[in-house]
Amino acid sequence: MTADIIDGKAFADGIRTRIAGEVARLKDEHGLTPGLAVVLVGEDPASEVYVASKARQTVEVGMESFEHRVPADISEADLFALIDKLNSDPDVHGILCQFPVPDHLDERRIVARIDPAKDVDGLSVTNAGRLATGQPSLVSCTPLGCLMLLRDTLGSMSGLDAVVIGRSNLFGKPMAQLLLRENCTVTMAHSRTKDLATHCRRADILVAAVGRAEMVRGDWVKPGATVIDVGITRVPHPEKPGKTKLIGDVNFAEAVEIAGAITPVPGGVGPMTIACLLANTLTACARIHGLAEPEGLTA
């Protein structure tokens, strides 16, 4: 058996097209343009690439993009003053600060300063708590993207056994909450889990978010399972000297022979993250203005 390959790039393209349609409708019917503000502290080259990509995709769907580049030695007080300004700016519906930030700044305090209604990364205690207690929330973008791919692949997930490897606040915990809401029986595995392979072999849905290249072997996968590979490890390219390539947490060549459906790396989960950031910005805009939320773009 060879698994269906879940094409996250095509799915993300479709989401962006839908978002662009919704943005045009908001403009026509309500004179509103959703706006996303991204704050970049310092000049980390990887962050520069992410921020440029976010800004480009934001503009492409018809939203306003506000980029705020501030020096690496900015004080917490000055950064908070900027966030406060964005919190009260009616043209801004989503705010994110690109992490990591320099050591003198505390990521948790930065997230806590952002208005939860504009916290499109879904990282605040308020949004995490709302998700955990079944209230409308803004959900962290990568788990939201995985949920969309799973819904599209499986339809109902009710009663399925799901295993999430990794328990970070950014991904593992919200992913587990989302699967629980879909009525899965959820196991959260982590670095202290005993006999991880045995847990994985029971999973109808296996989600790996660790950051250890190819740690999930083919014989850890239940036949027919849906495998979502979130992990990204950059390694030297075997055929192109000086170049690198991305490897997932799952040994794709082995797992594709056993699974029912699987996301590749790259081209699986990765493209969904920015698409879901735009979806969250649209959702935040609709909620802030008391309008109906776009269907299928929220958890």
Ligand code: NAP
């Ligand atoms: P993280 O905060 O480093 O968390 C990693 C998790 O993996 C931790 O919960 C850790 O357990 C667990 N772990 C480590 N070694 C393990 C092992 N041997 N067996 C089982 N579990 C183990 O990472 P993250 O932010 O969640 O990201 C995870 C991966 O997803 C990374 O590769 C990251 O680059 C990728 N990612 C991709 C996207 C995307 O857009 N595609 C977005 C977010 C993250 P403990 O809690 O016990 O330490």
